[in-house]
Amino acid sequence: MTIDQTLTxxxxxxxxxxxxLKELVGLVEYDAAGDPFPVSGWDAVVWSVGNATxxxxxxxxxxxxxxxxxxxxETGNRDHHAYVLxxxxxxxxxxxxVDPRSSLLDHHRRHGDGVVDxxxxxxxxxxxxxxxxxxxxRILEAPHDVSDEHGTVRTAAIATYGExxxxxxxxxxxxxxxxxxxxxxxxxxxxxxxxPKRIFQAxxxxxxxxxLGAMDQWVDFxxxxxxxxxxxxxxxxxxxxxxxxxxSKVVASGNRRVKFPLNEPALGKKKxxxxxxxxxxxxxxxxxxALATNxxxxxxxxxxxxxxxxxxTPDSYYEDPELRARIGEVRVPIEELQARGILVDRDEDGxxxxxxxxxxxxxxxxxxxxxxxxxxxxxxxxxxxxxxEAIEREQAKRGNF
Ligand SMILES: [Fe+2]
Numbered sequence: 001m002t003i004d005q006t007l008t009x010x011x012x013x014x015x016x017x018x019x020x021l022k023e024l025v026g027l028v029e030y031d032a033a034g035d036p037f038p039v040s041g042w043d044a045v046v047w048s049v050g051n052a053t054x055x056x057x058x059x060x061x062x063x064x065x066x067x068x069x070x071x072x073x074e075t076g077n078r079d080h081h082a083y084v085l086x087x088x089x090x091x092x093x094x095x096x097x098v099d100p101r102s103s104l105l106d107h108h109r110r111h112g113d114g115v116v117d118x119x120x121x122x123x124x125x126x127x128x129x130x131x132x133x134x135x136x137x138r139i140l141e142a143p144h145d146v147s148d149e150h151g152t153v154r155t156a157a158i159a160t161y162g163e164x165x166x167x168x169x170x171x172x173x174x175x176x177x178x179x180x181x182x183x184x185x186x187x188x189x190x191x192x193x194x195x196p197k198r199i200f201q202a203x204x205x206x207x208x209x210x211x212l213g214a215m216d217q218w219v220d221f222x223x224x225x226x227x228x229x230x231x232x233x234x235x236x237x238x239x240x241x242x243x244x245x246x247x248s249k250v251v252a253s254g255n256r257r258v259k260f261p262l263n264e265p266a267l268g269k270k271k272x273x274x275x276x277x278x279x280x281x282x283x284x285x286x287x288x289x290a291l292a293t294n295x296x297x298x299x300x301x302x303x304x305x306x307x308x309x310x311x312x313t314p315d316s317y318y319e320d321p322e323l324r325a326r327i328g329e330v331r332v333p334i335e336e337l338q339a340r341g342i343l344v345d346r347d348e349d350g351x352x353x354x355x356x357x358x359x360x361x362x363x364x365x366x367x368x369x370x371x372x373x374x375x376x377x378x379x380x381x382x383x384x385x386x387x388x389e390a391i392e393r394e395q396a397k398r399g400n401f
Contacts, residue, residue, distance in 0.1 A: 008041040008121050008257075009171055014088040016201065021257070024292040025204045026377040030254040032123075036131045037227035039120050041257040042203050043169045044084075044091040044178075045289065046117035048107045049361075052096030055113075056083035059092065060189040062306045064199045069177035070185035073098060077181065080104050084178045084185075088201035090291065093178070107163065113361035115286035118160075118206055119167040120258060125154045128168055128226075132158050135225045140165055150176030158225070161210050161218055161262075162284035166226075199299045200291035204371050205250075205259035205379070209277045209287040215247055215264035222251040222260060231259065234381055235266075241388050243401075244272035250379065261379060263287060273391045276400045280363040288356070288367050296353045296372040297332065300340045309358045311390040313341040326382065327351060331374070345382040350375020356387065364398055 011021065021027040032038045049055045059065045069084035071077045079102045082095045095116075097105035107116065122128050125143045133139055138159040145152050151174040157167040169179075177184040191197075210218050222228040228251040235247045245266035252259040265274035277287055293299045300310065317323065318338040327346045330337075330353070337344060342355045353372040360367055371380075380387070395401035 006040070008043075008089065010043075010086070010089040010091055010121075011041070011202075013086075014198075014201065016089055020294075021202065023373060024202045024294065026256050026259075026373060028256045030256075032254060035227050035254050037122075037128045037225070038124065039122055039128075039226070039253040039255075039258055041121050041253075041255070042089070042091075043119035043121040043167070043171075044093050044117070045115055045203070045206070046093040046095065046119060046167075047113065048104050048111070048116045049094050049096050049113045050108055052081045052083055052094040055094045055096070056085060057189065059085050059094070060187055062303065062308060063087065064191065064195060064197075064302070065090075065092065066198075067185055067187040067189070069182040071182045075181070075183050082182070084182060087198045087291075090200065090203045091178075110282050111163070111285065112281070112363040112365060114281060114366050115164065115206075115289075117157075117165050117167050118286070119169055122168045122170060123172070125156050125168045125170045129156045129158070131227075132225045137221075137225045141167075146180045148176060148180035150174055150180070153179055155179075160221070161208050161214075162281075164208070164285055195302060196298070199302050200293045200370065202292040204290040204292045204369075204373075205261060206289050207261045207263060207287045208284065209263050209274050209281075210284040211278065212265050214284070215249060215262050218262050219249050219251055222262075226253075228253055228258075228260070231256075231377075232261075232379065232381075234379075234384065239381075239384050239388075240266070240268065241385060241392060243270040243392060244268035244388065246272050246274050246388075256377070270392075270401055271395070273388065273395060276395055276398075277365055279400075281365045286366055288369050290354075290369040290371045293370055293372055296342060296355065296370055297336060297340060299370050300342060300355060303357075304340075310341055311356045311358060311387070311394065313338075313343060313386065313390060317343070317386050323382075343380060343383040343386065345376065345378060345380040347376050347378045347381075349377055352376040352378065352380060354380050354383065356390075358394065364395070364400065 065085040141157040154170040
């Protein structure tokens with residue numbers, strides 16, 4: 001039995017080891033031999049934004065990411081700007097149209113800022129596509145090589161929910177900064193003194209919002225086409241407030257690096273947060289990205305000082321004797337969490353700390369979660385009600401509730 005225990009190229013670059021990844025994102029040992037669609041881990045999250053040049057600077061100045069590669073008119077790409085940023089094992093690529101006829105601008109007109117591609121690193125692109133095709137996946141790009149002086153990348157792409165795609169990348173024969181067509185680029189931005197090298201280390205999960213009644217169809221897609229297994233499901237009372245409801249199921253790759261919760265709205269008295277997302281994104285799409293940190297208190301302090309707004313948690317959450325009894329001892333006094341609005345949840349494996357930002361852009365669509373895991377492989381189910389009530393208060397302020 002071969003146990004997949006290798007690091008992805010991004011994790012090696014970030015000097016992360018397997019023990020750190022077990023703690024950060026709940027990596028598990030697994031046997032890749034029987035997996036019809038083996039996935040090593042995340043490759044990149046590609047965004048379409050209204051102004052990639054400014055967004056790239058924002059993510060350096062505020063989220064402490066490092067600029068590592070670039071493509072644009074100066075490198076022969078007359079269609080768009082693309083900036084590749086890194087924080088630990090996380091790679092974000094921000095694209096914005098330059099040519100007025102760029103398809104990126106059409107995408108942006110419809111959806112606003114959002115995620116267009118959740119790219120995955122795989123050891124064998126052809127084997128994955130052969131399996132996906134046999135299972136009826138929509139293949140957007142057949143397997144092909146792209147090369148430059150740094151070597152060759154084997155790549156292909158399949159369609160997932162909405163206009164989102166999964167590009168598959170085998171970069172084992174490539175040493176360049178990102179992909180052929182990109183040049184290495186470092187930042188003119190200087191990290192403020194005293195700020196850590198990175199304020200998040202890894203990507204934990206990426207959540208998709210799909211239409212009413214479509215969740216099981218997408219769970220089936222990830223099970224059948226990509227060999228993912230079901231990790232958790234949340235339906236009924238746990239996940240409903242007095243006014244709105246949703247349903248959620250989580251699928252994960254064999255090694256649990258890649259976790260995809262899938263949400264669909266459920267009928268309630270008022271418009272759910274998922275309905276609001278679907279209305280403003282104009283289709284299914286990525287709702288939130290959970291970024292793993294080993295010091296969520298520091299992450300929150302740094303980001304709050306830079307003006308990032310988090311969903312507020314009422315004091316009643318922390319004063320609830322039931323919560324205090326349920327969570328037991330965590331690494332800091334609960335008052336430290338309360339001062340920052342950090343949520344806590346515990347299950348049989350351990351606990352986790354988490355917090356959610358408000359939407360990142362102009363539309364009430366994509367946002368971030370920050371998560372610090374201590375053994376728990378969950379998603380914070382004990383917090384769903386409090387979290388959804390906080391979101392409903394924000395929806396009401398926006399006039400969408
Ligand atoms: Fe989450």
